[in-house]
Amino acid sequence: EDVIHEHVEIMPDFPGGMAALMKYLGTNIKYPTISQEMGSAGKVIVQFVVDKDGTITNPAVVRGVDAYLDKEAIRVISSMPKWKPGVQNGKKVRVKYTVPVVFRLQ
DSSP: OOOEESSOSBOOBOTTHHHHHHHHHHHHOOOOHHHHHHTOOEEEEEEEEEOTTSOEEEEEEEEOSOHHHHHHHHHHHHTOOOOBOEEETTEEEEEEEEEEEEEOOO
16 A cells, blocks of 8 residues: 555654754755845745655645745755654554745845
């Protein structure tokens, strides 16, 4: 069965937890020059599936800012290390997860 769950007993976890995830995003985001020049900033909401082995699949922008920021958010989410997978009834399952990627102009 290849169901994608929304909520499970044990939700997937980025290695090191939420703080580590925010640090990872902060370290790995390359703010697109064109977006900086246009003054684009904000939150790109990205949804993806954490697979049974912790792999990130199907990243998609749920709410975007502009094409360049959206693309960068997808790139960074796609390049994340494997997560600790979600667990339901003692079994590893696929779980849909949503993360905000914040772009702030300095």
